[in-house]
Amino acid sequence: MLPGIAACGAAALVSWGIAAGVPEVPLLTACVALGILFAQLPGTQSLIRGVFAPGLAFSSKKLMRAGVVLLGLKLSLIDIAGLGWTTLLTTIAIVLITFAGTYGLGRLFKLPGHEPLLMATGFSICGASAIGAMSGVVGAKRSEQAHPVALVTLCGTLAIFVLPALWGPLGLSNEQFGHWVGAGVHDVGQVVATAQIAGSSALAIALVVKLTRVLMLAPIVAVAGAFERKRAVAASDAKRPPVVPLFVVGFIVAILVRSFVPLPESVLSGAEVLQTILLAMALFGLGTAVDLKRLLTAGWRALAVGLLSWVLIAALALGAVQLG
Template sequence: MQSPSAATRTPPRWVPGVAAAALAALVAWGIHWLVPAVPLLTAAVVLGIVVGQLPFARPAVTGALSPGLSVAAKRLMRIGVVLLGLKLSLGDIADLGWVTILSTVAIVLVTFVGTMWLGRLFRLPGHQPLLIATGFSICGASAIGAMSGVVKSKDEETATPVALVTLCGTLAIFVLPVLWHPLGLSSLQFGHWVGAGVHDVGQVVATAQLAGPASLAVAVVVKLTRVLMLAPMVAVASVVERRRHVEGDPAAKRPPIVPLFVAGFILAVLVASFIPLPEVVRSASDTLQTALLAMALFGLGTAVRLRTLLGTGWRALAVGLLSWAIIAALALAAVHLS
């Protein structure tokens, strides 16, 4: 016979929020299916931002759904980042050639440092300079979520960088194709430019596919080369954060030198590079990774407060737009060097 305590046991507090995030991911998929030009992950972020502004939804977002949305934004994000590693093959990256590889790495580093400097110049608060630099230089909102987990930033602090990288990445989908022919780029060069200069993987696919399959293939490999930089950048941030903990409070619990999800990401890259995975495994992993990231980005999107962003976020907007222009210009220069 079932005990009274078991019969009255309630589900964990995170269940409603995670279920809401899953439903939102399905809605985002539906939007992408109806309008393929809108990347699924971009739709998920925008949907979260919209829901977060609705007066009748806000009590639930900040109340009953809050624990689950936080789990989605943090834990599910990390699992999604690990699975993202299965898309990477060291062989595919090597096929790009050393000039393209080195220029791609250089773009990431210069954009990261430049955006950090801009963030401090505009006196952005807290971890915002670091998070904006990470998102714009590496792989959009996914990178922001990964970095925020290491530096323990609050959801509200993470929300502005996510909104900015979504805005600029969405602009790229429309602006870069307009510039394709006036700049005299071939389809392969356009793919290289998109892969090196657009933030999120989904946004890269949505932009590069306009120039054909060859352009898309180049764009994805170049983009995933940038994604590979996520592991060392997050590891360095973890070391800095660890040192800060030691200096501030030697008795405090210190973050690991290499976060577990970063180690998992590296392991996934090695598996994809050296173990021939069946296509069904790759397909299932890609679907799961996309679903988890969509849920996570919806959770992050609900933390955005447009009234606060519009009232105090003009400096962050300026940093985002300047960083977007810098990475687009550097990527275009790299195209002509390759």
């Protein structure tokens, strides 16, 4: 596995350099983009399917799960409760409506395999990391994750430029803009890149709203796992997924620890760095599974679903902000 893991580590390091030099590009977005670009270079497919294959598979699966567990340390139930019931309930409603709407669009456009479920999870909750978490529960192949990861990254990147351009014309205050970004942009890094232009108060609101959406990862993945287990039992499948996957339990425990145990700032900072490294390596691995030519030709259905879902969540989030 070492060659593939080393390639993922090197990509994470390069992405860190890109993000440091161009702050508008979130590190994890750069990792997915590097993986996609690497897969399109002449001669790299023999590496991806050969010597790199075990390490890429390990990174995109195992390291992704470990990163999701550490993501829980960013979530404080106390901070989320501070949003108030109205904001909390509207944020949950946006997640559920977007999830159902995107899943329905995926089925309507006849996306194959687990793609509708993965698209719904990524667009409604927290981007590529949510896709990786759901894939671990339903046993999705790396190839099934490729289009959802590429599209949620594409749409999240578009949001970094589109939402600020609409900020003035829509007449939103700094705080309202932060709320809109937190409720409507996919990845945490993309939320930071988009909301920071409106100042620290907007960024703080955006992060808390966004992390409230991340909190929904645990129940939605757990429900999907229960359905997958029920399907396996009905089909007399010898390989049955656990009722609640171990990494989801770890994610919940991390949230509880962050909420009720006073952790030193050095521990939280170290955990955040490690989580970023793990997710960066995992997302490069997932990016290498993207067949860009196929996505741009035969993948037009997935592209249509992604863009429609992006518009849906942005519109719902804007509506919630204006109602509030």
